[in-house]
Amino acid sequence: MPTPSSRYLRTAFVAGLFVILCIGGYTYQHISELSKASEVVKDNYSLRSELELVISNLKDAEIGHRGFLLTHDSLFLTPYEESLQKISNNLEKLDTLIVPNSEQVDKLKDLNSDIQKRFENFSKSFARVNDSEVLTKDLLYLLHEGEIQMDTIRSDISEMLDLEQRLLVQNQEISQGKIGLTPLLFYGLLIVTLVILLLAYIKMTTDLKALKESNTELEIFEKLTKQSEIVSNTSTWVWYIEEDEFEFSDNLYRLLGEEPQSFEPTLINFYKFVHEEDLTNLGHRVNLMMKEGELPFTSFRVVHKDGTIKHLKAYSKLMDETDGEKKIFGVTVDATNEVENYRIIEQRNQELERTNKELSAFNYVASHDLQEPLRKIQTFMSRLEAKEKDRISESGQIYIQRMKSASARMRMLIEDLLQYSRTNTSEKEYLKTNMNLLLEHAKTELIDSIEEKRAKIICDDLPTMEVISFQIQQLFINIISNSLKYSKEDVPPIIEITHEEVLSRNVKQIQNSLYKYHHKITFKDNGIGFEQPYAEKIFLLFNRLHGKSEYSGTGIGLAICKKIVENHKGVIIAEGEPNKGATFIIYLPFLK
Incomplete structure (x- = not known):
């Protein structure tokens, strides 16, 4: 596709060529007109010469005529006859020289007619001449008439010369006018041509400079490309x-x-x-x-x-x-490094698969082999307490109570570990689920604690979402259980659950998310709360903010909550204030 620069240069070239052609055409036309004017002048000069020859030849005829009348010598008839032939030739030539002008043509006809009358007069006078007679009255009349005719002929020739002079002056004025305009026109066309050529030159110079800069940039780009090929x-x-x-x-x-x-x-x-x-x-x-x-x-x-x-x-x-x-x-x-990295990833995947199998084996051991002896310990402790209670000392009974408490805590820890492991390794099947049903199931699981604490749970209507059902239910159980556990003494817990849809870019924690919208589910209670600097630590595995004697638990519940939310590509945030309560905010993505 031609560039604007090339189009401009082509236009300038065509315009310059057009101007040159115009100059050439006008020059040819002007030279032709000058040539025609020269021909007109030449014809005018020839016409004037022929008219003067007509007068001269007529005079020669008159001389021959008078010589014959006086001498009756036929020798004088020779110049007369020659003049007659010459005048005939002059008239024919005048007919060819006269331009197609009706006025001049008419005058030539008059001249031709008057000349014929003059020669008729010559013929009549020759008929009146006798060798033995003197001039008669008729002959004198004819001679007098001849003089009048000569004056008429002279008048005709004078008028034709005057008319030809006027025509010559007119042609000269027209030629002078054209000649006067010609230098100005040539100069103007020359200036236009020079301007076009100058603009074309400036454009070519600019384009050449831009081309040099482009070539320099291309050379730099080529060097950078070669270096980038080496680096990459x-x-x-x-x-x-x-x-x-x-x-x-x-x-x-x-x-x-x-x-x-x-x-x-x-x-x-x-x-x-x-x-x-x-x-x-x-x-x-x-x-x-x-x-x-x-x-x-x-x-x-x-x-x-x-x-x-x-x-x-x-x-x-x-x-x-x-x-x-x-x-x-x-x-x-x-792609050598890529292939090597892929092999390393394959090896690590195989190692991870072996680790998962070992973890599955550990889960089996934890759920069967570890819990079985623990159940036996708890069973024998209960039998020992029931049958031998009266024979055991007071300090022994204290030891037994501590043993029972430790075994219960051990059982709870094993169950929480199994739950956390299940969150990591279970299949992630996302199904459209009514979140209100999952919340009701969670409340049913915690009904005893809710009634014991006289807790009140206030909840907005939750939407239907694509989630892993049992994990979200466990999430609700753990968060509500956490609020019940860390409630104030003698103050019924109030748990408020709200929902709204938010634009991701308006929330700092999720503004870089790949999802445009998020569900925001908030759990707010009126419990003992916590110091805000500990907001991140409470989600760490086995992390506890309170002693074992104050509140029961293993420090795994909130870690499970965070893992569940991450499985759903979401974010969980904790906010707290001592003696005023805690708030857990969950952002789960969705397409709108």
Whole structure:
């Protein structure tokens, strides 16, 4: 597609050429007119000469006529007859010289008629002449009439000369006017041409400067591209389809373990470096590229001369035919580190899988093998207390109570650990669930504690969401249980549960989320609260803000809550104030 600069230069060239053609055309026209004017002057001069010859020849005829009348010598008739022939020739030539002007043509007719009358007069006078007679009265009359006719002829010629002079002056005035305008017009056209050429020159100079700057930028870009290829272990290549020729970047040679441009860039030479096990597949892909104009991501190995094996990955696509030439542009990347990292990830995944199996085995042991002897200990402790209570000393009974308390705490810890492990390893199946039903199930699980504490739970209507049902129910149980546990003495707990939809960018903790909207579920109680600096610590595993003697628990409940929220790609935040209560805010993402 032509650029504005090239269009401008083309326009300037066409305009300049047009002006030059105009100058040439006008010059030709002006020269033609000058030539015509010269012809007019020449014809005018010839016409004046012929008219003067007519008078001269008439005079010669008169001399011959008078000589004959006086001498009766036929010798005087010779100049008369010659003059008659000359006058005839003069009239014919005058007829060709006169321009198509009706007035001049009419005058020529009058002149021709008067000359004929004059010669008729000559003929009549010749008829009256006798050798023995003197001039008669009739002859004298004819001579007198002849003089009058000569005056008439002179008058006719004078009028024709005057008219021709006027025509000559008019033509000269017209020519002078055109000649006067010609330099001005030529000068104006010349100025316009110079301005166009000057503008074109300025534009060409500007474009040349911009081209130099672009070339400098391209050189810098080329250097940066070469450096970036080296740093990123990438390379480029071009296949010119019509010429069936390849062009390799310097770094493609380096990826093959060779010096830049050390061999001719052809497929045959490139295939020499490809691993023999990958050669067939790569050749098949390249053949498809030549047919379809595109090479999808293709991985293969190359072998350096020193035996080093590198993993490469190539991709290519047919470029736009902006210059009318078909070519495929390709990129080849060193994927050795990627392959090695993938192998490391595979190994770690295998190790993680083994760890998960071991964790599953631990869960089984914790849920069966560890709890079984614990149950037996608790059973034997109960029997010992029931049957031997009277024979055990007071200090022994205290020991038994401590043993029972420790075993109960041990059982609770095992169950919480199992719950936390289940949160980590269970299958994550998201289903559309009515959150109000999960909340009711959680309240049913805690009905005894709710009634014992005389707690009041106030809840907004919760939406239907895609969640892992049993985890969200456990989340509700743990948060409500936490509020019941850390309530004030002799003050019935009040737990308020609210819901709203929020725009993610308006909330600091989730403003960088990939989701535009979030559900905000808030649990607020009137319990003992906590110091705000501890807001992050309460979600850590086995972390407790209060002693075992003050409040029961293992320090795992809120850690389970955080894990459940993270499983749902959400965020949980704790806010507290001593003796005023605690607030837990949960943000769960959704698409609106």
